[in-house]
Amino acid sequence: MVGTVSGLFAGLYWNVLELLTHQLQRFQGLSLLIVMPLAGLIVGLVIHFLGNPGEIAVIVDNIHFRGGRLDGRKNPSMILASLISIAAGGSAGPEAPLVQVTGSFGTWVGDRLKLQGEDLRSMSLAAMAAGFTALFGAPLGGAMFALEILHHQHIVEYYEALMPAIVSSCASYLVFTAITHLGIAPTWHFPQYRLENIDDFAFAILFGIIGAIAGWIFMWIFRTCDNAFHRIPGPIYVRTTLAGLGIGSLAAFLPLTRYFGHEELEIILETSFSGVFLLTLALGKMAAISMTVTGGWRGGFIIPLFFTGACIGKAVVVLIPGINPALAMICTMAAINAAVTRTPISTTLLLSKLTSFSPFTPILFASLVGFFLAPKVPLIAAQLKSQQEAID
Numbered sequence: 001m002v003g004t005v006s007g008l009f010a011g012l013y014w015n016v017l018e019l020l021t022h023q024l025q026r027f028q029g030l031s032l033l034i035v036m037p038l039a040g041l042i043v044g045l046v047i048h049f050l051g052n053p054g055e056i057a058v059i060v061d062n063i064h065f066r067g068g069r070l071d072g073r074k075n076p077s078m079i080l081a082s083l084i085s086i087a088a089g090g091s092a093g094p095e096a097p098l099v100q101v102t103g104s105f106g107t108w109v110g111d112r113l114k115l116q117g118e119d120l121r122s123m124s125l126a127a128m129a130a131g132f133t134a135l136f137g138a139p140l141g142g143a144m145f146a147l148e149i150l151h152h153q154h155i156v157e158y159y160e161a162l163m164p165a166i167v168s169s170c171a172s173y174l175v176f177t178a179i180t181h182l183g184i185a186p187t188w189h190f191p192q193y194r195l196e197n198i199d200d201f202a203f204a205i206l207f208g209i210i211g212a213i214a215g216w217i218f219m220w221i222f223r224t225c226d227n228a229f230h231r232i233p234g235p236i237y238v239r240t241t242l243a244g245l246g247i248g249s250l251a252a253f254l255p256l257t258r259y260f261g262h263e264e265l266e267i268i269l270e271t272s273f274s275g276v277f278l279l280t281l282a283l284g285k286m287a288a289i290s291m292t293v294t295g296g297w298r299g300g301f302i303i304p305l306f307f308t309g310a311c312i313g314k315a316v317v318v319l320i321p322g323i324n325p326a327l328a329m330i331c332t333m334a335a336i337n338a339a340v341t342r343t344p345i346s347t348t349l350l351l352s353k354l355t356s357f358s359p360f361t362p363i364l365f366a367s368l369v370g371f372f373l374a375p376k377v378p379l380i381a382a383q384l385k386s387q388q389e390a391i392d
Contacts, residue, residue: 211337239296339371
């Protein structure tokens, strides 16, 4: 039941998001210097008057320290703020709002059924998994991601929630796919690849190292932006407006940094770009993601990170011909996401589904390299079980 309702909500959310996006996509170039700050002002006003819905770190904290109880009272603010943020062109995807809303619905159902302890936490996690799955179209990967995102050392601690998460994910997947017709075919169409040479694992490890380095660079940019925005005085709508100006300025000169990369990644695949441009685009995307999230706009950074990794992987292929482009791009996508989110297993499963890259073992190698070469302190500080761990 939780999975079905979550799929229905996700389908409705996606259709409204597409409708708004089609209206706002018409604004291009220098007009974004007006449109994006205006969108940021609206996002800030929504949060100012309806309350701060928080980010993924708040969800992680609630799972750890509040018995898995997610507060549904923040949902109106999250839904409105995220719809405007994503539709206007912020570099953040819909996974964070979907997870918060569906997860809080799981809590509500658990309360109605008078569930306690691990049963209540499992219900919330199952609903979170349904939200992840609706967007990514990968029931097993979505279920694993909901559990894996909570930790950076134990991988999956709340293992008793795995089967409920898989069941709700399957139901959500069917409902969302029936509504949107998304998630059946691969999301992105990469060049053909066949695993025939053991040397490809060496390349997977190499691109895992490159993706991990990119993850370190992204986290440095992210924390720099976070420090800068936190020094801005005044109410939150001042920060969101300035963030809109920054994102709009980037998008005016690098249009592919706008939006969260769902459609833009296909352009990277189909178009020939120079290696220098692709690396510049990757850095621009890192800055756009950082300004979006730290500037108070709402959304998640998983798909934007995939876009960044694809740009870097393709740039290496352009600069060093002879490497299979699908292997290079997908392994770099896996490594940067695993380094930032600490989710090597689910990242492998998600990318295998999203790209139809059937021999997923090289992706797993790259994901593990990204995971093990990531900084000790994760970007999502709430993945640490206590403040003492963060200090240490």
